[in-house]
Amino acid sequence: AQLDTLDIIVLAALLVGTVAYFTKGTYWAVYGDPYGNSLANGNGAAKAGKSRNIIEKLEETDKNCVVFYGSQTGTAEDYASRLAKEGHSRFGLNTIVADLEDYDYENLDKFPDDKLAVFVLATYGEGEPTDNAVEFYEFLGSDDVSFSDGQSVDDKPLSNLKYVAFGLGNNTYEHYNSMVRNVDTYLTKLGATRLGSAGEGDDGAGTMEEDFLAWKEPMWADVAEKMGLEEREAVYEAVFEITEKPDLSAEDDTVYVGEPNKNHLEGSQKGPFNANNPFIAPIDESKELFTVKNRNCLHMEIDIAGSNLSYTTGDHIAVWPTNAGKEVDRFLSILGLNPKRHTVIAVKGLDPTAKVPFPSPTTYDAAVRYHMEICAPVSRQLVSTIAPFAPNDQIKAEMTKLGSEKDYFQEKVTHRNLNLAQLLEIESNGEAWSKVPFSLFIEGLVKIQPRYYSISSSSYVQKDKIAITAVVESIENPGNPHVLKGVTTNYLLALKQKQHGDPSPDPHGLNYAITGPRNKYDGIHVPVHVRHSNFKLPSDPSKPIIMIGPGTGVAPFRGFVQERAAQAKAGQNVGKTVLFFGCRKKSEDFIYQDEWDQYKEALGDNFVMHTAFSRDGPNKVYVQHQIEESADEINKLLEQKAYIYVCGDAANMAREVNTILGKIIAKHRNVPETKGEEIVKAMRASNQYQEDVW
Ligand code: FAD
Structure with missing residues (x-):
């Protein structure tokens, strides 16, 4: 307090x-x-x-x-x-x-x-x-x-x-x-x-x-x-100088209209591709693994051939998103910038050490569309900073109140899942906030972040093609007049629609710039890079493994099982491969259902899959329950030094699995629960227990 x-x-x-x-x-x-x-x-x-x-x-x-x-x-x-x-x-x-x-x-x-x-x-x-x-x-x-x-x-x-x-x-x-x-x-x-x-x-x-x-x-x-510092009265001072350049046009080849760096601006993309330099990768294939009511799940195959990018099974791919046109329009309109959205601007730090978070010269449109995280939750501190620039005193007072009262802010902004432009629209009733310096938004909003996906293919099977398995984020909130649309997953969905020539390629009116800056992403491309992880199969395939991955948490395990099935087919000695998977309904969101059968053919009895469907029967069944039911088998495998992997929801599932394992070990090895917990800890420390959770 x-x-x-x-x-x-x-x-x-x-x-x-x-x-x-x-x-x-x-x-x-x-x-x-x-x-x-x-x-x-x-x-x-x-x-x-x-x-x-x-x-x-x-x-x-x-x-x-x-x-x-x-x-x-x-x-x-x-x-x-x-x-x-x-x-x-x-x-x-x-x-x-x-x-x-x-x-x-x-x-x-x-x-x-x-x-x-x-x-x-x-x-x-x-x-x-x-x-x-x-x-x-x-x-x-x-x-x-x-x-x-x-x-x-x-x-x-x-x-x-x-x-x-x-x-x-x-x-x-x-x-x-x-x-x-x-x-x-x-x-x-x-x-x-x-x-x-x-x-x-x-x-x-x-x-x-x-x-x-x-x-x-x-x-x-x-x-x-x-x-010995003395506090002084602070006034807003811009960090960046934004100079409009009427002599330049957005078509000029020196102007960045969304290109992430100079290589990309100058035409042919050059490697090495990494977190600062994405590869504009072709999407080979895309489909929906399921579509029910407001939920759908995407599978995409991204081609990295010729890029010099490489991955190993269990790595992550980072997708560089583009903001939805609808939100870019909202943002520029509420700031009164719509008429000059394609005006060329040079952005410069007022101090030589100020780092401009995107390449310049650019346009307002490109800066907002490709570089600023405009849809994210609003920071209360930013609301305070913007308040003095409100269109009138009444709005200023309300913004000041929002910025200073934590509970009020929660109720009016956080709980309603508003983004900044939505909040500004509501507060001013649509009147433009033309007095806010653009620099304040560059300072106050985070640079747009690539989103990670656990690669759902095996590099042993398809070294040049990376698979992604992603649920499209779409959240309705009774207090919010808008549906919250995840930035990246809806962009990927729009790419998928476009690839399939869907007559209404934009399912939610979000209207993405699918072809990218200067149409450089045309032909269904997406900017990506690869992030190597420590989430790895044992180097010896004969070692047993246990995988726990409900929902999209199964993504890396599709890669793992794909790999072991191929190894078995190639005559290698592959050990026990146990997968726990859970979803809502067998008939709705049981992803890769047919594929598991194929892997079973290759792996035979060495592949065991336990499934939990939370909404199929009278009782909610989750992977945690299935694990408890297979306690004996799990304990035996762990004693044989099986590797155990958990992927997916960090908030509940992964933590519960951790606790259950401690209990299982305690019970089946006849040791106190504290000892069971210690054994789990030791398994983590020695990488016998690995997590990929988010
Ligand atoms: P975002 O726009 O980033 O929104 C994400 C969430 O943030 C929303 O659902 C909401 O809860 C909150 N949020 C956003 N805006 C607001 C707002 N204005 N107000 C309030 N709340 C807001 N996902 C998969 O589907 N498959 C995977 O295999 C996978 N692997 C991952 C691996 C790692 C290592 C990590 C870190 C994450 C992984 N994820 C995976 C999650 C993925 O990276 C993305 O977070 C997810 O797809 C959502 O991205 P998005 O851009 O669509 O949504």
Whole structure:
């Protein structure tokens, strides 16, 4: 309750016109054109020939606060830039935002004691660091970590370093927020001093944003006190300068109309393809695995031949989405930008270290359609920031109230699943919000994120074709006049409709720009890259495996079973292959039903499938029940060192399976339940138990 009160007080203060934004000198950027060839070959400072020395960087740019982020989906990055802006506008800190992978850490022992380091760290999957934080994490946690002065841990080499930390996690995972917890422990052990408490946001409880808001106020108070900073009245200062270019046309070949980088702009796409440089891949095949009422599930085969991309069974494919035309139109209209949506704009950081999140010059239309996450849930802090620019005082007052009252905001915005443009439309009754600087949206909205899919094919069977199995997100909410349409899955659905020449290719009036910028995606293409995972079959196929994957959680297991069936056909010795699958109704959403029979032919009795249909009988049956019923078989297989895999819903299913396994082991091996839990833990640690959950 105390935090809530503080939260409200400080937010109220913000709203008297002290909106938190910084100006000059806040983001670390790759100088020059970050979307040029250098970026296509990898990310960051080193590849662009820039210094990896953060101490030098801070001195060169005259900063006294660095906000590091370890981010996978963009939220941690967003929080980092919000903290940087706020640190500057409210406390006069000269801040810089830094991607953890762009720096080296051996010289952290030289971090000046009058400066501040902020760490915003997401935990990914099984308590792992995000991709961009792996090196940092391994460096800091290493037993023989050594710094530039050669001091050992006992010398407390980081005793000059002052820091604060916030973690982004999900309490449905076992290793909740382990990234921030471990980094905090390592830093403390190395002698660094944390100002204030380390914050933890919980995505599992859906309170991430509120946890963040509640953490940062006491944190700022501590930082201000310990660093002798005085709070000042903050006014919005734009981070980016947007210059309209009437001399340029959207048709000019120097203008980005959605191309992700320079390679793509200049015509032929060039590899290596990765998280900064997608491959525009042909979709070979697409179909709906089921279609019932408001639910449907897609299967797509994506061709990566000739791209030099490769995958192994169990990896993820990332799909780069495009926003629905309907939402792009809504966004541009409510901002009053519709008449000039195709006007060419140059976007530039007002400070050389400000990183423009998309290539420029571009158009308003392209920036919104291809680069900004406009459909996501609205942040309460952003509502406060926009309030002063409302069309009139009455709307401003209402926006101010929404921004400052947590419960009111929940009721009016969060629970209704509104996106930003929908909220603005409702609040102004359709009147345009033409006073809001466009820079504020670039700062306040997250860069659009590629979505991951567990690859549902085997690389042993089809190395050049990646299969995706995805349920199309469509959520009706009684309080919301709009149906919430998942950005990526509805884009994929539209691609599928187009491929099949559906006469009404756009099923929900969403109207996607299917052919992409300059028709470069024509002929049914989708931008993708591959992310390698640790979710892997045993290298020896004779080892038994148990797979638990209800719903789309079965995706990677289709790949696993496809692989083992092919290995069996090729005469290899394939071990017991047990699959637990669950869905609502056998006749409705039992995906790949016919295929399982074929795999059974190849694998014989070594393939056992247990199914649970939650809506077929009088009682709801889930995979958890089937597992309990097969307890004896499972325990025996585990004793034979079977690998066990769980994929799908992290919130409930995966956690319950974990608990049930502990109990099964305890019961069948006649040991206490705590021992059963320990055995499960040990199985996880040794990779005998693997999860791919989301
Ligand atoms: P989004 O637009 O991202 O929306 C997703 C959800 O966010 C919505 O359902 C809603 O709950 C919430 N949301 C969005 N906007 C709002 C708003 N304005 N207000 C309130 N709530 C909102 N999915 C599969 O189907 N198959 C797979 O094999 C698969 N594998 C995955 C593997 C990994 C490692 C991960 C991380 C995820 C995987 N997913 C998989 C999930 C997938 O990445 C996507 O999250 C999913 O398809 C939804 O994407 P979308 O863009 O369609 O929906």
